[in-house]
Amino acid sequence: MRKIALTICFALVLGLGGAAVPAYSQAATDDSLFREAKLLVFDKSFKEALEKIDELIDRFPSSPLAGQALFYKGECLSGVGGRERDALRAYKSYIKLDDAKPSLVEESEGAIVDLAFDLFADGNDSALREIESRLEHPNKVVRYYAAYKLSLVSDKKEAAKAAPVLSRIVESEKDPELLDRARIALLRVSPESLKSAEERKPRTVTTARLLRIRVRKAGMKEPAFSLNIPFALADLALSAMDEDDKAAIRKKGYDINKIMNELAKSKESILRIAGDDGTVIEIWID
Amino acid sequence: MDEHLEKHLESRAEAEAIERLLRETESVRSEIRQAAASVNWDALPTVIADRALVAGDKAARQAPDSRSWPWLAAFRMKPVLAGLAAGLVVGAAAMYLALRTPGVRDGRDNAYYASGEFLDRAELEMARRNTVDYLEKSQYVLLDVFESAGEGPVVPASVRSERARDLLQKKQYLNGQLERFQMAKAKAICDQIEMLFRELAQIDDELPAAELGRIRGYVEERQLFLKINLVKKELQSGV
Numbered sequence: 265m266r267k268i269a270l271t272i273c274f275a276l277v278l279g280l281g282g283a284a285v286p287a288y289s290q291a292a293t294d295d296s297l298f299r300e301a302k303l304l305v306f307d308k309s310f311k312e313a314l315e316k317i318d319e320l321i322d323r324f325p326s327s328p329l330a331g332q333a334l335f336y337k338g339e340c341l342s343g344v345g346g347r348e349r350d351a352l353r354a355y356k357s358y359i360k361l362d363d364a365k366p367s368l369v370e371e372s373e374g375a376i377v378d379l380a381f382d383l384f385a386d387g388n389d390s391a392l393r394e395i396e397s398r399l400e401h402p403n404k405v406v407r408y409y410a411a412y413k414l415s416l417v418s419d420k421k422e423a424a425k426a427a428p429v430l431s432r433i434v435e436s437e438k439d440p441e442l443l444d445r446a447r448i449a450l451l452r453v454s455p456e457s458l459k460s461a462e463e464r465k466p467r468t469v470t471t472a473r474l475l476r477i478r479v480r481k482a483g484m485k486e487p488a489f490s491l492n493i494p495f496a497l498a499d500l501a502l503s504a505m506d507e508d509d510k511a512a513i514r515k516k517g518y519d520i521n522k523i524m525n526e527l528a529k530s531k532e533s534i535l536r537i538a539g540d541d542g543t544v545i546e547i548w549i550d
Numbered sequence: 551m552d553e554h555l556e557k558h559l560e561s562r563a564e565a566e567a568i569e570r571l572l573r574e575t576e577s578v579r580s581e582i583r584q585a586a587a588s589v590n591w592d593a594l595p596t597v598i599a600d601r602a603l604v605a606g607d608k609a610a611r612q613a614p615d616s617r618s619w620p621w622l623a624a625f626r627m628k629p630v631l632a633g634l635a636a637g638l639v640v641g642a643a644a645m646y647l648a649l650r651t652p653g654v655r656d657g658r659d660n661a662y663y664a665s666g667e668f669l670d671r672a673e674l675e676m677a678r679r680n681t682v683d684y685l686e687k688s689q690y691v692l693l694d695v696f697e698s699a700g701e702g703p704v705v706p707a708s709v710r711s712e713r714a715r716d717l718l719q720k721k722q723y724l725n726g727q728l729e730r731f732q733m734a735k736a737k738a739i740c741d742q743i744e745m746l747f748r749e750l751a752q753i754d755d756e757l758p759a760a761e762l763g764r765i766r767g768y769v770e771e772r773q774l775f776l777k778i779n780l781v782k783k784e785l786q787s788g789v
Contacts, residue, residue, distance in 0.1 A: 306745050367715050367751040374722045405719055412723065441680055445723060448676070452669055455662040474660070491664050497672070501664075504671040 294320055294327040301336055310343035334358040335368045338375060348379045352394070355379075373398065373406040381413050392422060399429050408433060408442065415449035427454040434461040447497055462494050475501060475549050479509055482542025495549055512539040523547065677727035681736050682785050684720050685778050688743045691717065691750070692774065695765050707753065714750035721747075736785060739777050 297320040304313035317333045317340060324330060335358045341351035355372040358364055364372075380394035395417075398410035411429035414422065426449065433446035450458035475498045479489035489509065493501055502510075502523075513523075516537050523535055534548035664672075691713050694705045705713075721744050728737040746765070769775065 302745075306742065308741075365752050367718065367748070370715075371718060371722070371748070378725070409722055413726070416726070441683070441720065441723075444676060448669055448672055451662060451664050452666070455664075459660075459662050474662075489665075489668075491668060492660075492662050493664055494662065500672050500675055501668075504668060504675045506671075 294324040294329050298329045310340040314340040331361045348383055352379045370405050374409050377410050377413050412449055415453045423453045427457040431457050431461040473549055478546045480544045674731050677731055678785050682782055685782050695762055711751055714747040717747050736781050739781050
């Protein structure tokens, strides 16, 4: 039954469900409202979509779609702007439902974190508790995302609370995308935690090695650019270098990828590139 | 003072010894000045660095040939001059080490650090790469749906649903970055795809071919593949 309902729902969502025969008139009505609302969400017409969803919930409170409509209500309220608190309530109501779908629950939790982040940025200090409380969430998807977002808050003391979860990601996570995000987030909030986490990992070619880059402008004693990061972020670091510096390297005929491969292979080697304007770029690994 | 020296012979002998030492020291000083003047101090670090870093071979690390330092050989290693020479060697070695490991100079040699500006650039680069990756993986999932609607091989619905969920999780991280770095076009296409994945993620059972065909029609109608390819190319070329 659930499968059939989902299939019909999916067909309707795609706007091609005209051929589907409704089992009973109420289903047709709440289904059609739901379908219209989803299509409006797709087109980012949140205000109109919200009207459809409110109508569905008001007219058909016992509809099997009323619960899921709460999730989309949260989406609409997030989208219209200025109703973040209402959106937060809608998502929270959805995740409490017995028949809430796991994928939508995960999305709701993420949306709550995003909304709390925005509310905190707008001066609502208590909103941060929504993120902090999710640092211990049993679902690691939620836990990780909460830590990542917390690392981005402007209050450095609060942001540092994300460090333990981020460190665990660095130590145990295999997904390179998540790993890099956690590394960069830790570099922002607690570089020393990143170092400890990297050192606790089994040493491989790409872990526990330090990539250093210094760019010294002509006549300047202190480097204009200075960087110490895990070698695992080397590729990203070189891609993120200033365009002028990259141009200086290219002008000298160096291939960044080749440089990194060579440096990775030879221990404690140093590459020193002097630009025509007197800029000196030093790259080395140890 | 003179009276005291006349009366005490020991003191007089001491004073004469000090005078002799001062005279000798003065003569050595002039030699040091002469030696120091012969050194090009501005060029010395470059000379040492070039030998240490560019050559990189053992020959470059060997002690300099006395023939190339004639002023040093001329002094025949008198004690004070030996001190001067030792000072130069130690100084040169220190400079060699400083240039060989430049991080030592800023006192934070082993700590991780990167400026906020650099981290922003790194995140922008990460957003660009991850969006391209997200779009590519989305294409694969959508192509699978296309093949399912035709005669091609079918990935089990549970696998497809799992992939859709993974992509939804990735999209969550991308949302903030795409907004922050004002990548509006990429965000728009990613949002559209997200709606499809939200539906696919909820359906663990096989969809009838007719329904899959409808998804195909939906994707074609909105030219999602064309949009994905265009945005991908823009991102790959760094536009």
